[in-house]
Amino acid sequence: MFVIDYIVSMGASVMMPLIFILLGLLLRLSIAKSIKAGLMAGIGFIGLSITVNLMIDSLTPVSHAIVERFGLNLTVLDMGWPAAAAVAMGTRVGALVIPVCVAINILMLYTKTTRILNVDIWNLWHHAFTGSLVAIITNNLWLGVLAAGLNCIVTIVIADRTTADVEKYLNLPGISVPHGFSASFVPAAWLVNAFVDRVPGVRDIKIDTEVIQKRLSILGDPACLGAIIGAILAIIAGVDVKAILQTAITMAAVMTIIPRMAKMLMEGVYPISERIQEIAQSRAGSFGKISIGLDSAVSVGHPVTLSVSMLMIPIMLVLAAIIPGNQFLPFASLTGLPFAFVLVTAVCRGDMFRTLLTGMLTLSLALLIGTSLAPLVTSTAVSTGFSLPHGATSISSVDYAGAMLPWVIIQGFYFKAFGVGLLILCTLLLAVWNRKKILHENQLSAQTDAAGIEAGE
Incomplete structure (x- = not known):
């Protein structure tokens, strides 16, 4: 546990290069190629982190201004995903989640119940979060570990079923996204797709980057689209001209830089992925095509993902004000919304209309789920020594306390x-x-x- 805690404490930006270097060596890549793969993956991830943090720093005051302008007065405070992750990894379940989930992944590979090798170790905190809440309500550590394991298996299966869409629509060959938060929104995307496909007229609506480029050429460019949406958000917030321009330029930069950082990260992933495929093929297809499981950060820069995420900020605040029974005030989680839509964008085939519909459905539910789980989240946080913000008596988050998958698992444990x-x-x-x-x-x-082969012969 000391070794695991020490490695995790170094952060994802250090863990990822170490994992890829180790994987490269285990897969018998040369030392030079293994180190290069690890460094490129680490550099790309750091670049993504810096750019995402830039987006968060820019949107946080805008989001705060929108909250104040709407005059929302709700009782459940949004603590955001960093605090949720700290709470999850600070419990006894969090201490066990990494070895348990790694063992589950290996077992699933050998039983052919998955084709994903998940190296996104840090985001196993999502499973720990579910397990930690279950451990509180059952007062049983091992039931908490069981809940974390169930969460892990379901997430991997969802990632498996979306791998083809990730490759085709996000242009990430050989990559899967077993990210708990992103995967939780996929079933709703499947339902929205099924519904829209059955409605004449509506099923013909298509708003993807290609359509935007043809009809509104300026919006087809990610930089221009980012600038326009950033400016609109700032105008809604009622900030001054200087802040509007700063937000617009920052969002333009974010939508331009993130895809380039993701491409750099992929330079580190490809050698590992190709070597895994070579080994799988040499064993007469015993494993089939194996994908590398990565953080959803690899595709948060997709124009549809970022556009819908930014549009959902004011929409979610309106929903928070009008949905009956909601007491959850979304704030800290608003800038993390792109992570919710990475797989939704893929499943919706890069269509902004369907992705936005899914967002409105899932985030409406997220508000109610966040409200429902707030007492349990608060008691779990207090039990780990987490200090509640001044004046707050109840806390929750969109990621991961507002997701449907952990809520379903937790409800199951109430029925013993x-x-x-x-x-x-x-x-x-x-x-x-x-x-x-x-x-x-x-x-x-x-x-x-x-x-x-026959055609070639």
């Missing part, structure tokens, strides 16, 4: 043996279903490769 048994059964059935899909896809891939 019956609920826990049902959760375990559903999770195992989901894993078996994913295995069947994987075997079928491997078979189709093998047939396609064989047909290609």
